[in-house]
Amino acid sequence: MARRADHSREELYEIAMQAACEIVEADGYHALTARNVADAIGYSPGTLYNVFANLDDLTLHLNGRTLDALYDRLESSEDLATPEDNLGQLLDGYLSFLEDHRNLWNTLFEYSLPKGQEPPAWYARKVNKVLSLLEEALSPIFPEGNTEAKANAARILWAGLHGICSLSGSGKLQVVTTQPVRAMAEGLLANYVAGLRISGTK
Amino acid sequence: MARRADHSREELYEIAMQAACEIVEADGYHALTARNVADAIGYSPGTLYNVFANLDDLTLHLNGRTLDALYDRLESSEDLATPEDNLGQLLDGYLSFLEDHRNLWNTLFEYSLPKGQEPPAWYARKVNKVLSLLEEALSPIFPEGNTEAKANAARILWAGLHGICSLSGSGKLQVVTTQPVRAMAEGLLANYVAGLRISGTK
DNA sequence: TATATAAACTGAACAGTGTTCAATTAATAT
DNA sequence: ATATTAATTGAACACTGTTCAGTTTATATA
Numbered sequence: 001m002a003r004r005a006d007h008s009r010e011e012l013y014e015i016a017m018q019a020a021c022e023i024v025e026a027d028g029y030h031a032l033t034a035r036n037v038a039d040a041i042g043y044s045p046g047t048l049y050n051v052f053a054n055l056d057d058l059t060l061h062l063n064g065r066t067l068d069a070l071y072d073r074l075e076s077s078e079d080l081a082t083p084e085d086n087l088g089q090l091l092d093g094y095l096s097f098l099e100d101h102r103n104l105w106n107t108l109f110e111y112s113l114p115k116g117q118e119p120p121a122w123y124a125r126k127v128n129k130v131l132s133l134l135e136e137a138l139s140p141i142f143p144e145g146n147t148e149a150k151a152n153a154a155r156i157l158w159a160g161l162h163g164i165c166s167l168s169g170s171g172k173l174q175v176v177t178t179q180p181v182r183a184m185a186e187g188l189l190a191n192y193v194a195g196l197r198i199s200g201t202k
Numbered sequence: 203m204a205r206r207a208d209h210s211r212e213e214l215y216e217i218a219m220q221a222a223c224e225i226v227e228a229d230g231y232h233a234l235t236a237r238n239v240a241d242a243i244g245y246s247p248g249t250l251y252n253v254f255a256n257l258d259d260l261t262l263h264l265n266g267r268t269l270d271a272l273y274d275r276l277e278s279s280e281d282l283a284t285p286e287d288n289l290g291q292l293l294d295g296y297l298s299f300l301e302d303h304r305n306l307w308n309t310l311f312e313y314s315l316p317k318g319q320e321p322p323a324w325y326a327r328k329v330n331k332v333l334s335l336l337e338e339a340l341s342p343i344f345p346e347g348n349t350e351a352k353a354n355a356a357r358i359l360w361a362g363l364h365g366i367c368s369l370s371g372s373g374k375l376q377v378v379t380t381q382p383v384r385a386m387a388e389g390l391l392a393n394y395v396a397g398l399r400i401s402g403t404k
Numbered sequence: 405t406a407t408a409t410a411a412a413c414t415g416a417a418c419a420g421t422g423t424t425c426a427a428t429t430a431a432t433a434t
Numbered sequence: 435a436t437a438t439t440a441a442t443t444g445a446a447c448a449c450t451g452t453t454c455a456g457t458t459t460a461t462a463t464a
Binding site for chain 1: 230311314315317320321325326329330333353354355357358359361362363364365366368369372373374375376377378379381385386389390392393394395396397398400401
């Protein structure tokens with residue numbers, strides 16, 4: 001059988017992403033195979049390759065959606081009085097997203113592009129969009145205009161928190177500590193920001 | 203052909219680890235396959251399964267060696283005046299190890315045990331041994347006896363630095379910043395420790 | 405020394421992976 | 435009614451980890 005046209009290319013993209021999402025949520029990144037997705041949407045593996053360049057491409061698109069969802073969750077934060085409060089709120093949102101979507105979040109980082117390849121611009125834009133929320137929260141700590149220092153601090157903090165979350169997610173933290181992720185993340189956040197406040201932010 | 207006895211089981215373990223190490227150093231974790239290792243040592247895949255339970259087991263042992271090598275590198279640090287100096291020296295050692303053994307270091311984290319499984323005690327011991335160097339360097343900041351706070355801080359700092367190094371190693375940092383890894387790591391270290399100094403360490 | 409036992413090793417096999425592509429089918433344009 | 439074009443399939447390729455019956459050889463026993 002061929003030329004079914006049950007779905008347009010756009011619909012095919014949509015249901016494939018949906019299926020990919022469900023597969024990952026249910027069984028994790030390792031279960032995200034071409035045949036699994038194809039089975040789930042009732043098409044053959046080959047059809048996926050009309051819509052996506054390859055599985056890497058599909059994964060990248062899935063991760064794009066996860067970043068969108070993460071942004072939406074974080075963006076709904078209220079504007080509080082101090083940077084510390086705002087950052088704490090962002091952290092709450094981040095950790096609760098992580099709890100709700102462990103497997104999707106893990107896929108965000110377990111997957112990396114083949115060596116040497118860079119992600120497309122639209123992907124970098126989504127990451128930067130999430131980071132901009134962190135920059136905003138850090139903003140009051142830095143003097144007006146020092147956008148570079150602010151951007152750098154946001155990325156350092158993000159990477160640091162990522163370390164805690166990813167080691168925890170892969171079970172590597174449990175081996176060396178009984179501290180809960182939240183406590184560690186709060187510890188890093190509080191002390192790093194305290195350090196920023198007294199050090200070279202001018 | 204069978205029953206060659208060219209090598210004892212210990213020798214087999216040794217040359218397999220050697221081969222695994224070279225394969226990873228040369229081509230990365232993804233090249234660490236049973237057949238690649240078997241070919242490299244001139245045995246069939248099946249033989250590997252007499253020495254190791256499975257590829258996971260082999261990888262875990264390889265990672266154990268990497269941890270040993272990392273410890274040896276860090277342990278050779280001198281004892282300087284301030285925690286800041288000692289921590290800086292550890293960071294230097296860590297980053298230079300990372301540069302010299304990118305692929306081995308990546309394997310340390312790209313690989314995780316199947317969900318639910320815990321690494322054996324000897325593995326946890328090796329990780330804790332590396333962490334003890336960090337604890338030692340942080341020691342003067344904490345009041346005598348507060349070993350738990352010290353241990354916690356060491357693990358938070360380690361996880362944070364790990365985030366920076368792993369995002370960098372997988373090419374994910376380059377997407378959002380031009381900061382060198384070293385600058386980011388130093389930024390995190392300096393501010394986190396500064397924060398520790400003024401906050402609740404008593 | 406001849407024979408039985410046990411251990412080491414192989415290589416084919418199984419079920420899975422990503423990916424390609426000739427062949428088929430159906431919608432569309434002529 | 436016919437030719438063209440595009441969508442879809444499914445078999446095939448080269449790879450993966452892992453198992454295990456069968457072969458070979460070293461060692462222990464008689």
